[in-house]
Amino acid sequence: MKMAGGVPDIQLRRITTDSDIVAARKLGRNIAESLGFSRPDQALVATAISELARNIVNYAGKGEIQIAVIQDTKGAGILVRASDQGPGIKDLSKAMQDGFSTGNSLGLGLPGTKRIMDEFDISSQPGEGVLVVAAMWCKP
Incomplete structure (x- = not known):
C-alpha cells in the first residue's frame, strides 16, 4: 500500500x-465519500472506525486514529490505523473470536472489524498497547 501520490495525507484524531x-x-465517512465509496461501504468504514475508537476509549482510555487515502494497483482506498499505549491484549487469538470480551460487550468489535475491512492486521503485547491497521478499497 502506498499513500496517494506518494505523499502521506494523514488525518489524525486523538481519541479520549x-x-x-x-x-x-x-471523518472516515467523509473521506470514503470523497473517494467514491458506495454508501454501504461508507457506512462500513465508519463502523470499523467507530469500533476501533470505542476499544481505545473503553480499554486504554486514550489513543489515536489515523486515516489516510492510499493508492495501489487495486485503486484508491482508505487506511485506518488505531493505536494506544493501554494494557494491551493478553490473548490475541481469543480476542479475535466472536463473542470473546474482557468487558461488558458482545465481543464482536475486533472480529467484526476484520470482516468489514479488506485488509486487517493487529498486534499487541501486554502492557504495551494495541496497534490495528486496516484498509478498504473503493469498489468500481
Whole structure:
C-alpha cells in the first residue's frame, strides 16, 4: 500500500472521549465519500472506525486514529490505523473470536472489524498497547 501520490495525507484524531469517536467516524465517512465509496461501504468504514475508537476509549482510555487515502494497483482506498499505549491484549487469538470480551460487550468489535475491512492486521503485547491497521478499497 502506498499513500496517494506518494505523499502521506494523514488525518489524525486523538481519541479520549465519545465525542472523539463520533468525530473520527464522521471523518472516515467523509473521506470514503470523497473517494467514491458506495454508501454501504461508507457506512462500513465508519463502523470499523467507530469500533476501533470505542476499544481505545473503553480499554486504554486514550489513543489515536489515523486515516489516510492510499493508492495501489487495486485503486484508491482508505487506511485506518488505531493505536494506544493501554494494557494491551493478553490473548490475541481469543480476542479475535466472536463473542470473546474482557468487558461488558458482545465481543464482536475486533472480529467484526476484520470482516468489514479488506485488509486487517493487529498486534499487541501486554502492557504495551494495541496497534490495528486496516484498509478498504473503493469498489468500481
